Every structure is written in structure tokens, then in C-alpha cells.
Amino acid sequence: MSVAVPASRELAGIAELAARATGDRLRTAFRSRPEVDLKRDFHDPVTEHDRAAEETIRAVLAEHTPGSVVVGEEGGVGGGDGDLRWFVDPIDGTANFAVGLPFFCVSIGAAVGDELVAGVVYDPVRDDMFTASLDGATCNGEPMRSRGATCDETAVLVTGYPNAREMHRRGEESLRRFGSLVNAFATVRRPGSAALTLAHVAAGWADVAYGTSVNAWDVAAAVLLVRQAGGTYLPLNGEPGGHDWEAPGYLACVGGFDLDGSVIADVAGLVNAGEPA
Numbered sequence: 001m002s003v004a005v006p007a008s009r010e011l012a013g014i015a016e017l018a019a020r021a022t023g024d025r026l027r028t029a030f031r032s033r034p035e036v037d038l039k040r041d042f043h044d045p046v047t048e049h050d051r052a053a054e055e056t057i058r059a060v061l062a063e064h065t066p067g068s069v070v071v072g073e074e075g076g077v078g079g080g081d082g083d084l085r086w087f088v089d090p091i092d093g094t095a096n097f098a099v100g101l102p103f104f105c106v107s108i109g110a111a112v113g114d115e116l117v118a119g120v121v122y123d124p125v126r127d128d129m130f131t132a133s134l135d136g137a138t139c140n141g142e143p144m145r146s147r148g149a150t151c152d153e154t155a156v157l158v159t160g161y162p163n164a165r166e167m168h169r170r171g172e173e174s175l176r177r178f179g180s181l182v183n184a185f186a187t188v189r190r191p192g193s194a195a196l197t198l199a200h201v202a203a204g205w206a207d208v209a210y211g212t213s214v215n216a217w218d219v220a221a222a223v224l225l226v227r228q229a230g231g232t233y234l235p236l237n238g239e240p241g242g243h244d245w246e247a248p249g250y251l252a253c254v255g256g257f258d259l260d261g262s263v264i265a266d267v268a269g270l271v272n273a274g275e276p277a
Contacts, residue, residue: 003117008134011065011084011118015108015221016129018060019122022053022090022106026124031100043164045094050074053090057108061086073217085111087220087245093193102126107195109220109245116245119221121199130199130225137228139203146231148207148254149186152262155207157185158197161267163213177267184263194250198222201252202229208257210264212236212249220245222252230255236268 003011026049034047054074061070067080072088079086086108091097093104102125109119121130130139137144149155159181162174182188185208191197194214200206202225223245226233231254238247251259251268259265 003112003115005134008117011110012120012131012133014064015110015118015120016131018057019106019108019120021056021060023124025049026053030097030125034098036098045098047094047098050091050094054088057088057090071217083112087217089195089217092195092218096192103191103196104193105196107217107221111220114243116220116224119224121195121221121225123196130202132224132228137202137225144203144229146202146204146226146229146254147256148204150256151258152184154186156187156189157181157208158189158191158206159210160190161210161212165213180263181267194218195222198252199225201231201254202226204254207254208264209252210268214248214250216245219250226252
């Protein structure tokens, strides 16, 4: 099923409405040190605000796109059985949100069949709305172009690598690979939100992003943002024939970056050749 550009723009507008509907609650709760529950383990926190924000988003999406399917981090799969699927992360960067670090976001991506057609990443602290449709990518309504450094020596790399699972699986080898990145890049940062990091690559505020443990709701919107802004997004460790947003790893960079000549290509290739992240 093909989606026309006007329909894509309409879906992007609905995603913006849903994301903004969470803004007041998240800004009010930010730096209140909310109680934290754990999901998989102590590296995977959740708060009442994650759940409440997702409920708000689901209500908006249901009102404007009845029959659509919502795949949410906190509420699982719900809604109807239509061709339109929404991928929702109500707070990407919960660990940051919970302690008062201002780097987290709301991520909402829309797919029809095998195609990503719309997506938003909303930073409620800064009130920045990154929006992608089949017509391009914008930040607060202004067109975004993913441009920046062209080589490692002048580039800012943003990554969550290595995380606890990689350390458990590969130990010292993970640290060695991370050390090679620290040596090669001008700066390496670990801010803690894949979706917002990728939005910054789309905007040209960061040059390269690398992750190995993400879910579809983390990256569905950001995949489209990066690509529509002229950057590169490569899925890593996905299943053969699977969708790009379903792959558990990614490597993204601004347009014009020499990925083939970068140390990150070797590191990502080594990870890609090993066990699934």
C-alpha cells in the first residue's frame, strides 16, 4: 500500500499532536525525582510518567486514526488491525528523565506496510519538535539538512556502546573497541536517548551515532528523520528481510561523512559479525 505525500504530512501532524499532548506533564514532572520501577533489570527503569504519557498518546492516535495499531514500549501492541502501525516510546531516555538530566524525548513513528511514512521526535524540555514525512524533515517547522563533519578527527560520535549486555558478553573486547572510538573521534558522548541522538544527527548537531540495543519504538521515527534530512541510517544485526526499524543496532551519520574511512565502520562490522546485540 503506497502512501501519498499529503497523507504522510497528515500523519506527521497527528504524531505532533500526540507528542505535544504529553509536554506539560513531562515538563512538570521533570526534576521531581519520581519513583522508579524496574522492568528487565536495574538498567531498565520505568516511571508512572512513562505509562501515563503513553496512555495520552494512544488516546490521541485512536481519536485521529481509528483502527490503527499502536506498538508501545509500555503498553505493548493494541488498537485495531489496520495497515497503519504507530511505534511509540513515551519517554526515550527514562533514566535521564528520572534523575533530572535534560536529554530525553517522545518518539512516535508511523509505518504503512513496509514503509515508514511519518515520524516525530519531541524534546519537551527545549520544546523542539523534529518532524519527518515523505516530503522532508523539519525542526520546529524549519527544514533540516544533515550536514557536519566529514571524518573522524573532526566528528562528534554519540553512542551508548558498550552497554551492560555487551560488557557481559564481550568484556575486555568491548572496552578495547570503545577505546578505539575515543582515540579516533574528536569527541565521544553517551547522552542516553537513541531517538533524540538520531534527531540531532538529522539536524547536524551531532555527526555520527551508533547503537546496538534498540527496539522499534526507539528508532522508527528517527530512521525517517535522518534519511529525509539527507543523512545515512544503516540497520545492524537485523533479521534477513526484516524492516530497518526492527534491527537491534544502527549506525547513522550526517551526509558527506566518510563512513568507509571511519573507525566506527570497523567496530560496527565486528559487532555485526558477532552475536546479535
